[in-house]
Amino acid sequence: ADQGTLLEVSNIEVVYGGAILAVADVSLTIGNGEIVALLGANGAGKSTVLKAISGLASADRAKVRRGHIRLGGEDILGLAANKLAARGIVHVMEGRHVFPHLTVKENLLTGAFLHRPSRKELKRQLDDVYAWFPRLRDKQSTQAGLTSGGEQQMLAIGRAFLTQPRLVLLDEPSMGLAPRIVQEIFEIIVRLNREKGTAFLLAEQNAALSLAYARRAYVLDTGRVALEGPAADLAARDDLHRIYLGDG
Ligand code: ATP
Numbered sequence: 001a002d003q004g005t006l007l008e009v010s011n012i013e014v015v016y017g018g019a020i021l022a023v024a025d026v027s028l029t030i031g032n033g034e035i036v037a038l039l040g041a042n043g044a045g046k047s048t049v050l051k052a053i054s055g056l057a058s059a060d061r062a063k064v065r066r067g068h069i070r071l072g073g074e075d076i077l078g079l080a081a082n083k084l085a086a087r088g089i090v091h092v093m094e095g096r097h098v099f100p101h102l103t104v105k106e107n108l109l110t111g112a113f114l115h116r117p118s119r120k121e122l123k124r125q126l127d128d129v130y131a132w133f134p135r136l137r138d139k140q141s142t143q144a145g146l147t148s149g150g151e152q153q154m155l156a157i158g159r160a161f162l163t164q165p166r167l168v169l170l171d172e173p174s175m176g177l178a179p180r181i182v183q184e185i186f187e188i189i190v191r192l193n194r195e196k197g198t199a200f201l202l203a204e205q206n207a208a209l210s211l212a213y214a215r216r217a218y219v220l221d222t223g224r225v226a227l228e229g230p231a232a233d234l235a236a237r238d239d240l241h242r243i244y245l246g247d248g
Contacts, residue, residue, distance in 0.1 A: 005073075006032045006199050007053065007167060012067030014048050014057060014223075022048040022062065024223035030167065033197040035189070037210035037231060040220035041245050046203035047094060049220070050169045053201070054091035055081035071167075085114055088166030094175060094203075096152045098159070100145025104136055107144050107155055111162030129158040132188050150181035157185070161192065167199045168192075174206050182206075186213050207245055211235040219244045 007030040014023035023045045030036050038046050051057040052064050059081075069077040071087055081091075098107050108129060112122055130137035133154040139147055144155060153173055160168055170189070174182040190213055192198050204210040211217055211231040219227040219234065221244050227234065234240060 004032045006030050006034070006071065007201075008068070008070045008073075009049070009053065010068045010070075012049070012052055012069065013065045014045075014052050014062055015065050016048075016060065016062045018063070022223060023052065025067075026218075026220065026223070026225055027067075028218050028225065028228070030199050030201055032166075033193065033199050034216070035193055035200045035202065035214045037207075037214035037217035038201055038203045038220065039205070039207045039210065039217055039234075039245065042205065043222075044220040045223040046220055047171055048223075050091060050171055050201065050203055053084075054089055054169055055079055055084045056091055056093075085163055088164070089169065090160040090163050090165040090167070091169040092156045092160050092171065092173070094171040096149070096156045098144040098152050098155050100143065102144055103141050104144055104147065104151075104155055105140040108136070108140075108159050108162060111159035114163045125162055129161060132191065133158055148181075150177050150185070153177060153181075153185060154188075157188070161196075161198075165198060167201065169201050169203070171203045172205065173202065174204060174209055182209065189213065205245070207240060208235070 009026060009028045012023060012026050015021055026049055038049060040046050048062060051062060053069060064077055076084060108126060135151050136154055136158055139151060144152060173185055189200060193200060202210050202214060211234055214231045217231045217234050218225050226244055
């Protein structure tokens with residue numbers, strides 16, 4: 001059954017500072033409640049595609065010069081990041097970006113600015129996040145900067161959920177983390193997807209990992225889509241790494 005298209009990116013071209021072509025021609029779709037992986041070697045353009053979708057491109061002096069981006073059929077290209085957040089798109093950037101001097105709980109509360117929930121509703125949402133990530137409950141009064149890399153990644157995802165997103169753009173969630181922690185995080189992503197119907201676009205260099213959790217995937221090569229298809233089909237291709245991912 002067709003689950004309906006949530007996001008449609010058509011033929012975008014993205015340029016940094018008016019000169020550096022980072023994304024030449026990328027088209028992709030994400031269905032409602034779908035987990036999609038965006039793969040590619042270092043510098044292939046994954047982060048830039050995410051920034052184009054979330055509206056954060058302009059913060060890096062990047063501009064979408066060509067193409068369309070539609071959410072639920074509506075044109076969203078050029079909207080500011082806060083407007084996009086209000087429409088349900090949240091971007092968890094590479095490197096996690098938590099506020100190091102705020103506690104874990106205070107960091108989570110910054111995610112609530114958007115919908116200003118009642119005290120009771122806010123408590124329910126925090127309890128949800130703590131149920132998904134019990135480590136965050138244990139460390140709720142600890143300064144975020146003093147928690148582990150895995151805990152900071154969980155915090156960044158938990159905080160994103162307080163904005164009640166329809167689509168989470170996750171940039172390199174596995175980066176620098178131990179395999180066991182990475183698995184824990186990916187299992188939570190699948191659980192959030194099932195329980196909340198949240199769609200995910202996962203930008204990852206770790207192809208095997210994301211293909212194990214995503215339904216479909218796109219492989220970028222120097223700013224273009226080189227391959228796309230069901231995750232299981234791509235996982236079965238033994239030339240994927242050699243040709244596109246530059247890692248063996
Ligand atoms: P990585 O995993 O290393 O982030 P990526 O696939 O996400 O790789 P991008 O970060 O989107 O790739 O980079 C795509 C291209 O854009 C690269 O050539 C990169 O050098 C360039 N680029 C990225 N950010 C900037 C920036 N702020 N200013 C200028 N060029 C940039």
